[in-house]
Amino acid sequence: MPHSILKNFSIPNTSASPARSREDRNKETALHHAQILQQRKDVEALILASTEALLELPSSPTANPAQPHPQDISLVKNSLKPFQPSDYDLLIEERNINKLCGYVLCPNSNRHEDTKAKYRILHGKGRGSDSLRFVERQILERWCSDDCGKRALYIKVQLNEEPAWSRGGLSGGEILLLDDERNIQKQLEDDSTLIEKLSSLDMSLEEDEVVARMKALAIERGDEKAPSRSFGLAEVDVRENENLNGKASAPEPSAKEGNANGGFDSIEGYTPKFSSKKMRDSEAGNDEDEDEDMMPTI
Amino acid sequence: MDNQDAERAKIAADADRELTRLWRAWRTVHQMCQDRGYEIGEEEVKISLDDFRKNYTDPSGAPDRKKMTTSFRPTDAMLAKYTAIPTKVEPDPQPQIGTIWIEFSSDASIGIKQMRAFAQHVNQHNFHTGILVTQASITPAALKIIPVVLPSIIETFQEQDLLVNITHHELVPTHELLSAEQKVELLKRYRLKESQLPRIQVGDPVAKYLGLRKGQVVKIIRRSETAGRYASYRWAI
Numbered sequence A: 001m002p003h004s005i006l007k008n009f010s011i012p013n014t015s016a017s018p019a020r021s022r023e024d025r026n027k028e029t030a031l032h033h034a035q036i037l038q039q040r041k042d043v044e045a046l047i048l049a050s051t052e053a054l055l056e057l058p059s060s061p062t063a064n065p066a067q068p069h070p071q072d073i074s075l076v077k078n079s080l081k082p083f084q085p086s087d088y089d090l091l092i093e094e095r096n097i098n099k100l101c102g103y104v105l106c107p108n109s110n111r112h113e114d115t116k117a118k119y120r121i122l123h124g125k126g127r128g129s130d131s132l133r134f135v136e137r138q139i140l141e142r143w144c145s146d147d148c149g150k151r152a153l154y155i156k157v158q159l160n161e162e163p164a165w166s167r168g169g170l171s172g173g174e175i176l177l178l179d180d181e182r183n184i185q186k187q188l189e190d191d192s193t194l195i196e197k198l199s200s201l202d203m204s205l206e207e208d209e210v211v212a213r214m215k216a217l218a219i220e221r222g223d224e225k226a227p228s229r230s231f232g233l234a235e236v237d238v239r240e241n242e243n244l245n246g247k248a249s250a251p252e253p254s255a256k257e258g259n260a261n262g263g264f265d266s267i268e269g270y271t272p273k274f275s276s277k278k279m280r281d282s283e284a285g286n287d288e289d290e291d292e293d294m295m296p297t298i
Numbered sequence B: 001m002d003n004q005d006a007e008r009a010k011i012a013a014d015a016d017r018e019l020t021r022l023w024r025a026w027r028t029v030h031q032m033c034q035d036r037g038y039e040i041g042e043e044e045v046k047i048s049l050d051d052f053r054k055n056y057t058d059p060s061g062a063p064d065r066k067k068m069t070t071s072f073r074p075t076d077a078m079l080a081k082y083t084a085i086p087t088k089v090e091p092d093p094q095p096q097i098g099t100i101w102i103e104f105s106s107d108a109s110i111g112i113k114q115m116r117a118f119a120q121h122v123n124q125h126n127f128h129t130g131i132l133v134t135q136a137s138i139t140p141a142a143l144k145i146i147p148v149v150l151p152s153i154i155e156t157f158q159e160q161d162l163l164v165n166i167t168h169h170e171l172v173p174t175h176e177l178l179s180a181e182q183k184v185e186l187l188k189r190y191r192l193k194e195s196q197l198p199r200i201q202v203g204d205p206v207a208k209y210l211g212l213r214k215g216q217v218v219k220i221i222r223r224s225e226t227a228g229r230y231a232s233y234r235w236a237i
């Protein structure tokens, strides 16, 4: 009997509530969408304002891009947090229009090639046609130097591809600069996903000897007592990050988006393929190998 | 010596080609403003290439975009067209149109900074509308500034889009902006809501030419051998 009472009680309730709750739900949905739209507008306005502010950096015309002023550094790190890689590309474009190096902390003019040809041929290591590289002039002209191109890309791969209004409150980690003191150590200690990114970065930049440069940096900054220790993954004490948020908020950079924008991701004509974890695992065992050994996995 | 002369001749020819292009764009902008209803003398619209050369070149004979600026006031008819119908709440509505400023940009590329500078000029001089004619496309970030500088209205055109006047093409029917009053009359006559009319995007080339704003209605007049002239209407969105 209590069973049927309960049933009886619930009948009028269910017949009345769907109509009302549907209305409520519709209202809620509309409100929710309005809020998202507003958040989106706010973020876009913020990014536009930040882009304008970052056009004025560095604060000193004699600043050294390798050793920027701490105030400029923190402005860059804070301003870029809501940026997606595509927003960052637009910032570089704007800086170039103002005849500035695309790297936000560099006061130099961007390179200007004395040609209108679409490609330039650069001679790389080695001899013969294998060493020739075709480089899009437009890409060369984004920076004052190859170093700044690397610095700028180093930031880009750390940017969240998820729009800031849909990141669900995840603030993400601090953006690191290639020239940051301790930055490599910090990455290794703090966040295993960054190692992954770093290895993709290695893959993408090996032609430019950034791997070697990073090895040198790791030795120099992290472990002077054991100079033979290379910048490698095997020695890294990777602690599982208990806070999974960090992991979720840092997706791997994709090469696609950059290509659509005229091949930003390609480094001097070479387009990196950002790999899955699989690739990283396969190379984790032979971290001391030379660049050439990485090639077949691309 | 011969080489030098040839080089010099080539530069002069390039400058002349550039000048002709700009003259055509300049004329189209003037026709456009006249068609919108601004006050412009016929001799300004029909400026000859020679007169244009005299006024808008630097001492070397190359076109000088910095000189290519002008402004026009709306005619009374245009003011009336842009004035809403008086209501009890708003018994004396002001025309939503005013002086227009036109500038050919000498910057090769237009980014945020260049756009800001243009917007500032328009604001400072209280121009109602500013038209920036650019040599190349404008960066996406700079375009985002345009809605931010309201109440000033900023419109942009690329030089290459003004080399011919699209409304002079025989296949493009006449588009005519309805006044607020005409719009109300039309809707009343056909017992329509504006949203029931066919639409025209404000980004449509002819809509851009006329500077159509969202909510306005244009009358489109076509000629047909069988039906003579017939009109249709579009609601700008």
Ligand SMILES: [Zn+2]
Pocket: A065, A101, A102, A103, A106, A107, A108, A143, A144, A145, A148
């Ligand atoms: Zn630089």
